[in-house]
Amino acid sequence: MSQSSETIAAFRFGLGFSRVTENAYSANDLVQQTRDTDIGLSEFPGVPLKNRTELLRRYAKLNQERKKTGTRSQAFKEMSKRSRLLQLEDSQRIFNRAVFNPNSFFERLSFFWLDHFTVSPKSRTGQVVWGDYIDTAIRAHVGRSFADMLTAVVLHPNMLFYLDQRVSMGPNSKTGIRRKRGLNENLAREILELHTLGVRGTYSQKDVRQLAELLTGLTINRKGMVFDPNRSEPGPEQVLGRTYGDDGPAELVDIITFLHDVARHPDTARHIARKLAVHFVSDTPDPDLIAAMADTFTATEGDLPSVYGAMLDHPGAWVPLGGKAKQPLDFMISGLRALGVQRKDVAGISPRRAARSFITPLTVMGQPLRRAPGPNGWPEEAEAWITAQGLAARLQWSLIVSKRHGRAIDPREFVDFALRDLAGESLRFAVSGAEKRAEGLALVLASPEFNRR
Amino acid sequence: MSLSRRAFLTKTAILGCSAAASPLITPVTFASVPSDHRLVLIVLRGAMDGLHAVAPIADPLLAKYRPTLIKTDFADLDGTFAIPPELHDLLPMWRSGELAFAHAVSTPYREKRSHFDGQDLLEAGKLEIDSRLRDSGWLNRMLSLMSGVQQETAFSVGQEGMLILRGDAPSTSWSPEGRIDLSPQARLLLSVIYDKDPLFAEAGRAAMTLVEQMEIEAAMAGDELDEDPMMANAKQAAKATDAADLAAFAAGRLREDTRIASFSIGGWDTHLRQARTMRRAMGQLSAALVRLKADLGPVWSKTTVLAVTEFGRTVRENGSKGTDHGTGGAMVMAGGAVRGGKVYGDWPGLGETDLYKRRDLMPTRDLRAYAGWAIRNLYGIGKTEVETTVFPGLDLGEDPKFLL
Numbered sequence: 085m086s087q088s089s090e091t092i093a094a095f096r097f098g099l100g101f102s103r104v105t106e107n108a109y110s111a112n113d114l115v116q117q118t119r120d121t122d123i124g125l126s127e128f129p130g131v132p133l134k135n136r137t138e139l140l141r142r143y144a145k146l147n148q149e150r151k152k153t154g155t156r157s158q159a160f161k162e163m164s165k166r167s168r169l170l171q172l173e174d175s176q177r178i179f180n181r182a183v184f185n186p187n188s189f190f191e192r193l194s195f196f197w198l199d200h201f202t203v204s205p206k207s208r209t210g211q212v213v214w215g216d217y218i219d220t221a222i223r224a225h226v227g228r229s230f231a232d233m234l235t236a237v238v239l240h241p242n243m244l245f246y247l248d249q250r251v252s253m254g255p256n257s258k259t260g261i262r263r264k265r266g267l268n269e270n271l272a273r274e275i276l277e278l279h280t281l282g283v284r285g286t287y288s289q290k291d292v293r294q295l296a297e298l299l300t301g302l303t304i305n306r307k308g309m310v311f312d313p314n315r316s317e318p319g320p321e322q323v324l325g326r327t328y329g330d331d332g333p334a335e336l337v338d339i340i341t342f343l344h345d346v347a348r349h350p351d352t353a354r355h356i357a358r359k360l361a362v363h364f365v366s367d368t369p370d371p372d373l374i375a376a377m378a379d380t381f382t383a384t385e386g387d388l389p390s391v392y393g394a395m396l397d398h399p400g401a402w403v404p405l406g407g408k409a410k411q412p413l414d415f416m417i418s419g420l421r422a423l424g425v426q427r428k429d430v431a432g433i434s435p436r437r438a439a440r441s442f443i444t445p446l447t448v449m450g451q452p453l454r455r456a457p458g459p460n461g462w463p464e465e466a467e468a469w470i471t472a473q474g475l476a477a478r479l480q481w482s483l484i485v486s487k488r489h490g491r492a493i494d495p496r497e498f499v500d501f502a503l504r505d506l507a508g509e510s511l512r513f514a515v516s517g518a519e520k521r522a523e524g525l526a527l528v529l530a531s532p533e534f535n536r537r
Numbered sequence: 538m539s540l541s542r543r544a545f546l547t548k549t550a551i552l553g554c555s556a557a558a559s560p561l562i563t564p565v566t567f568a569s570v571p572s573d574h575r576l577v578l579i580v581l582r583g584a585m586d587g588l589h590a591v592a593p594i595a596d597p598l599l600a601k602y603r604p605t606l607i608k609t610d611f612a613d614l615d616g617t618f619a620i621p622p623e624l625h626d627l628l629p630m631w632r633s634g635e636l637a638f639a640h641a642v643s644t645p646y647r648e649k650r651s652h653f654d655g656q657d658l659l660e661a662g663k664l665e666i667d668s669r670l671r672d673s674g675w676l677n678r679m680l681s682l683m684s685g686v687q688q689e690t691a692f693s694v695g696q697e698g699m700l701i702l703r704g705d706a707p708s709t710s711w712s713p714e715g716r717i718d719l720s721p722q723a724r725l726l727l728s729v730i731y732d733k734d735p736l737f738a739e740a741g742r743a744a745m746t747l748v749e750q751m752e753i754e755a756a757m758a759g760d761e762l763d764e765d766p767m768m769a770n771a772k773q774a775a776k777a778t779d780a781a782d783l784a785a786f787a788a789g790r791l792r793e794d795t796r797i798a799s800f801s802i803g804g805w806d807t808h809l810r811q812a813r814t815m816r817r818a819m820g821q822l823s824a825a826l827v828r829l830k831a832d833l834g835p836v837w838s839k840t841t842v843l844a845v846t847e848f849g850r851t852v853r854e855n856g857s858k859g860t861d862h863g864t865g866g867a868m869v870m871a872g873g874a875v876r877g878g879k880v881y882g883d884w885p886g887l888g889e890t891d892l893y894k895r896r897d898l899m900p901t902r903d904l905r906a907y908a909g910w911a912i913r914n915l916y917g918i919g920k921t922e923v924e925t926t927v928f929p930g931l932d933l934g935e936d937p938k939f940l941l
Contacts, residue, residue, distance in 0.1 A: 100626075133847050151856070151857070152856070154809070154856050154858070155857075156809075156850075156856035196584050206651065206654075207654040228808075264740075270668065273668060274668060283595065287553035301932050372820075373927050378761075409736075434538075444696075447696055447697060448696050448712060448715070449699065450710075452697060455673045457669065457672075457700070457703070458669070458670070458671040458672070459668055460668075466736060470708075470736050470740045471709070471710060471740055472688075472709055472711060472738060472743035472744040472747060473698070473709070473710045473711050473712060473715060473744070474740070475737065475740040475741055476711075476715050476716075476717055476744035476747075476748065478717070479717050479719070479727075479744070480715075480716060480717050480718065483718055483719065508733070510729050510730060510732070510733070513729075514727070514729055515726075518722075518723055519720060519722055519723070519725055520720070520723075520724060523720060523723040524721060526719070526723070527723065527726060527727060527730060530727065531730050532731060532733075532734040532737045533731065535737070536734075
């Protein structure tokens with residue numbers, strides 16, 4: 085089956101063909117998306133961190149009162165509701181931005197990086213700041229250098245909370261001695277193993293330990309990240325062969341210096357290149373493609389748009405589609421875009437209704453939002469997603485959205501629009517043979533052609 | 538690779554024939570199943586208060602610790618322990634020896650008392666928390682030691698696949714509210730679309746088989762299938778948390794080729810007005826067990842149900858007539874295969890110095906040892922495998938002999 089480069093671009097690097105936004109297809113246009121202003125963010129702005137921490141502060145205060153008195157005041161209930169509502173709004177915003185941003189490659193990259201730096205909040209605090217993490221740590225750095233993104237991520241309260249950095253302190257630091265507490269290696273380990281060098285990278289348990297000591301001053305307070313010198317382990321730390329914090333306990337600048345060093349490490353270049361290629365192209369990408377991307381990563385000191393460009397300029401990135409499956413979030417968004425949903429149907433509905441229409445189906449399809457199984461994120465293999473329950477959920481949702489949004493669409497025309505040259509003959513026959521319009525549309529959305537990429 | 542119209546029509550016709558013969562899509566059948574024993578794992582999320590569910594009423598300290606929580610309407614089990622009214626529907630099972638409890642048990646989890654970590658450790662079956670904790674669950678690792686395991690051998694029931702079954706061994710995840718409101722004709726067309734893609738063909742076949750079994754069960758039960766999927770979905774989402782439905786679906790599978798099923802019941806985090814907040818959760822557990830027994834019919838005699846929770850709750854009631862996160866707690870065993878009518882375990886006592894950190898019920902046994910002995914006796918899993926692969930770091934110890 086022949087596949088045009090436009091189709092490959094739309095499925096592999098975008099969120100399918102859309103009736104409501106422009107579509108970009110060329111390598112240059114795609115890379116340009118990551119250098120331009122974040123349209124998703126400017127059209128659907130998020131809530132700043134200080135509003136979120138203020139909400140948390142007020143909640144904590146009322147919660148203390150609740151514990152003391154044993155009764156839930158009206159103000160407590162109200163604040164509880166507001167924090168829940170904020171989370172629903174954050175979830176809805178993900179859909180708003182991805183469906184209506186013409187820069188689909190940017191949106192896909194933001195999903196990729198959100199997964200690379202997975203945070204599955206365990207507590208109310210984490211849940212409430214999660215939306216800001218997307219805006220200021222992830223999206224703001226999709227088109228910047230890897231070092232910048234890494235630094236923003238590691239210093240964000242969301243990550244510090246999730247990987248237990250807030251409880252880690254130098255065993256010989258002032259606070260450590262006073263409270264008889266010590267290191268928690270979680271963040272240090274995941275930085276090396278997942279975020280930068282990769283599990284096959286060249287580092288040892290000693291590096292993990294030393295990095296954990298280096299990070300000890302990092303913690304959070306009610307306003308966000310803070311560096312607390314009283315928690316910082318005294319003495320220099322040697323990580324990956326370089327010494328940090330020669331003069332007295334490490335300071336924030338030493339941590340940032342380390343993050344910039346590790347971000348430029350050749351193992352990091354290979355790990356990131358490989359992960360991008362596996363996510364976008366194939367579970368077994370052309371080694372030459374990975375090498376080209378890693379070389380560019382190293383040559384540009386991790387300039388991400390250049391790395392994306394190296395991928396898009398390589399013939400190995402344009403092999404035929406079909407080896408991978410869209411993850412549920414990609415599937416739902418590309419489905420909504422193909423059906424041409426209007427803003428009023430996505431951004432215009434209440435957060436509660438958006439949760440029912442989008443977030444619940446996402447859960448049933450196996451990808452509950454912000455609840456990735458672990459810091460290593462969602463699986464890449466198609467087999468993890470195309471299961472009995474996963475496929476049934478895709479089918480049922482396809483039918484529901486087809487009834488809701490496809491009243492004016494002819495299924496035979498929809499097949500051409502949504503799949504172009506990808507549609508196999510059996511699919512075309514099946515669609516033309518469907519008894520009901522909605523079923524015809526649903527067959528397209530649930531087809532292997534639409535779900536694979 | 539393109540399919541001619543003629544070939545397509547022929548194909549549809551063939552499918553049409555088999556469809557007319559009864560099942561729309563031939564159900565997958567399996568040559569062998571690994572064992573005849575059924576195991577149901579219920580995860581009680583939120584930390585069940587073991588001292589309320591299986592209250593040591595003979596100990597006068599209990600009423601002192603819990604002046605407002607312990608009432609006279611608890612039903613005596615054995616002169617030492619009693620169960621609250623919400624569990625009284627289970628008394629017939631207790632009397633017929635199909636219900637037992639183990640007390641003063643816990644996972645190896647200590648100190649931080651986070652639900653999230655506690656449940657992960659419970660389902661992962663590991664000794665301690667590390668970054669790979671959520672890679673696999675203990676039921677899945679147990680399956681990897683059994684032969685003849687198929688996709689249908691084990692079921693995770695409910696909207697979210699459960700960690701306890703996650704891993705490399707095959708299992709199926711399904712939610713009883715899962716439905717596909719496609720006409721029979723569209724289902725046929727779908728099977729044609731999926732025909733050339735083995736992954737989709739397999740998943741599609743399994744999904745359709747499940748959906749059809751459920752439709753048949755619903756039709757036989759006299760339920761009317763709702764015509765409007767939106768309405769039906771909303772309705773079903775509303776009752777998706779009904780544990781009896783999860784139990785009924787699990788029972789339906791266990792009557793067939795499924796041997797292992799797992800689902801969860803939430804609502805146990807009773808910090809506030811426990812007498813009221815725990816009522817619903819206990820009602821759900823009770824209804825699930827009653828439903829399992831009723832729906833399993835003769836298979837109940839080969840069934841072992843274990844209901845476990847991430848940790849217990851504080852011995853003392855708190856300032857808001859509830860209890861806070863604790864350590865030792867209770868587990869529930871039910872089924873025809875269980876040697877019931879007994880509360881198992883070494884009782885540590887409630888004296889101040891008997892408590893864990895002077896606050897919680899002291900755990901006297903790893904709850905994984907009970908689960909470990911269950912899978913040893915039910916499925917013949919070797920001692921070493923139990924102590925390394927399924928429950929790393931576990932000392933199985935002596936067989937509590939809670940199975941017949």
